[in-house]
Amino acid sequence: MLSPLRQSRKIKVGNVEIGGDAPVSIQSMTNTPTQDVDKTLAQIESLAKLGCDIIRVSVDNACDCAGLKEITAASPIPVIADIQFDASTAVGAIKAGAAAVRLNPGLVRDPAQLTPVARALLEYNVPVRVGVNSGSVGTDAVKKNIASGMSHDKAMTAALVEAALRQCDQLEKLGVSAIKVALKSSSVPITVAAYKEFAARTDYPLHIGITEAGTYSRGIVKSAAGIGALLLSGLGNTLRVSLTAPPEEEIIAGLMILESCGLRSAEPEIVSCPTCGRTEIDLAGLTGEVEKLITQIKSSGQKIMLRKIAVMGCPVNGPGEAKDADLGIAGSRSGEQLLIFKAGKVLGAFPASEGFAVFEQELRKNCR
DSSP, rough: OOOOOOOOOEEEEEEEESSTTOEEEEEEESSSSOOHHHHHHHHHHHHHHHOEEEEEEEEESSHHHHHHHHHHHHOSSEEEEOOSOOOOHHHHOOOOOOOOEEEEETTTOOOHHHHHHHHHHHHHHOOEEEEEEESSSOOOHHHHHHHHHHOHHHHHHHHHHHHHHHHHHHHHHTTTTOOOEEESSSHHHHHHHHHHHHHHOOOOEEEEOOTTTBOOOHHHHHHHHHOOOOOHHHSSSSSEEESSSOOHHHHHHHHHHHHTSSSSSSSEEEEEEEOOOEEEEEEEHHHHHHHHHHHHHHHTOOOOSSSSEEEETIIEEEITTTTTTTTEEEEOSSSSSSEEEETTTEEEEEHHHHHHHHHHHHHHOOOO
């Protein structure tokens, strides 16, 4: 069961609210050079059409800041500047129009570096994400925790929380309170434990995700396990599914996780049956075609006015078990035909070579 949303302070990244009673937003990160403005904007626009709410770009130097200025002026969604080693670059990014900046406490360790950044954050009314990850947490902190008797996982969890609390405290002392926090590891148990411990001690909104989750299949499984566990516990205000895959896949996966947790309407939900001995069609291929079609329609800016679409392997699981679907397609017993059905009623059986076109025609009748 979905737990009540944790109460947190609310901040704004551009026009997107994060925390408080705001819905969970979805983020990704461009994989284009920030100095290549046209290519970066093209990718941002593609991601926005899929449902990306906020985008992050790498900003490492003055040339990136120059590109960022053009990007922020034309982007359809708020742009966050990802700062790693050089905190002074954050000032340039803020002046270039970044809707927020991300700082990594494991790489920006000198409190003196934060003073000019804090001034810029306050002057331009820009929030900051304190983004901790296990790869950059100081090894000394982890070793110290292990020496005190902690297991490796508990030691890393404590180190993540300590690093985040330390930088949040430094920023608060400089007058910055518009803060959101991420505590990510490639380990699902460590990540979940770190977020839960940090959430119990603060009211900062949380950016959640599993870092370095891996390739498409492995990364989605790990991300769904970790992000899903947090969301169902009432934790998480914005998320990124980190995949070794095109960023478009991150948005699609993020939406599916939110839909599965009951935090977004699927518009439409797609259901498909597991295969069995009665399946005489390429069900996986057919389901992939349906998903691709729906993504194309959504990317074009249209809305599909259906609650549920079913892709089934045979008539048993077609109009029967999927009778509550608004629209469905199923294989025949022979595998030579495709059945199209609506609300449990068969519209007709069509040759396999024609059936999908009929399904698409019926689907597009319900788009606007």
